[in-house]
């Protein structure tokens with residue numbers, strides 16, 4: 001192998017405060033290692049000399065503060081070095097957040113007051129680098145021993161779990177540049193759609209549920225309260241999208257708003273938040289390295305994310321195909337459907353679709369290829385406010401025998417018989 005790869009191995013020397021921007025090829029992975037100096041990928045330091053393998057299509061940058069030599073093995077879609085980056089301004093934000101964490105911790109241990117750690121929300125249009133900045137801030141904090149909470153409100157992509165969900169997880173170590181965020185026991189609420197307009201009310205309810213749960217955790221854990229949280233948001237910043245940003249800022253008691261690359265959004269937020277002196281609105285430059293992803297790419301990324309849930313990033317998981325009887329499972333949809341038939345309403349009144357109504361769903365062919373969430377609810381009434389244990393994927397419906405075949409991460413019974421269905425589909429490839 002050493003001789004056959006020799007032709008593609010090459011070295012790149014990076015000057016201080018510059019980065020190597022890479023898009024891995026479409027069909028082949030790329031190996032990379034740090035030969036000398038120090039370098040990081042989105043806030044996580046590279047180990048010296050160890051080869052790392054990056055999967056096809058990944059887009060990332062290797063940044064160095066003091067200079068480094070990188071060795072690459074394999075072909076890329078593109079790779080180039082850039083010496084103009086917003087990294088200094090990003091790390092300055094980190095330093096300020098770090099100061100606040102220390103103050104929060106000191107104030108809680110001397111019992112004098114309960115200063116909050118930083119509650120940061122990252123906002124901006126799609127492809128402004130929100131997920132990437134969130135990741136850097138979390139990894140830099142974790143490197144310093146904090147365990148900040150990462151909250152992902154972006155139902156379009158999903159950095160913590162599947163698209164269609166909002167989720168939170170503590171970040172205990174700098175995020176692995178290849179593996180991403182470990183999928184161990186995140187807190188997940190299933191919204192079931194990849195755009196908030198499907199059911200805005202439901203989205204808000206789930207955001208509120210998640211925030212209340214985190215609030216309870218923070219109340220009992222000084223460390224995590226001091227470490228605070230970093231919230232990633234959707235790229236939808238107009239109309240209802242903007243309204244939902246304000247809702248999140250309010251619900252999570254945000255004290256730092258980071259606005260990426262949008263003057264207008266920044267001044268709008270400064271304006272509405274001017275009566276809240278403890279909320280800082282900070283404008284940050286978008287990195288020139290952020291890659292725009294078209295609709296098709298996003299769809300592909302969503303599909304890969306679902307695949308990854310069941311099969312692992314490098315096919316290291318083996319999901320199980322299980323069979324259940326229709327009577328073993330209770331499937332619900334949240335919202336939609338008129339509450340009352342038109343005939344039961346006063347003349348001229350329109351039947352309102354109740355966005356929070358729990359609608360029992362008949363098991364039939366319509367469920368084929370849908371991804372369903374397994375609720376932690378013990379009673380149907382709890383479904384709306386419960387987080388979910390995981391997901392299943394429906395692969396076959398046998399109406400005659402009343403059997404349902406589904407893929408699940410593990411064999412055996414599901415943690416609950418209550419399933420939630422939305423519009424999240426997947427075609428296994």
Ligand code: ADP
Pocket residue numbers: 019021022058059060061124125126127128129130131132133235287288289290291292
């Ligand atoms: P957003 O969350 O605002 O939609 P992302 O942070 O996901 O944007 O960035 C979009 C894409 O650009 C991602 O694939 C990310 O890995 C990539 N990216 C971000 N910053 C850089 C950079 N400096 N160099 C190369 N790729 C980058």
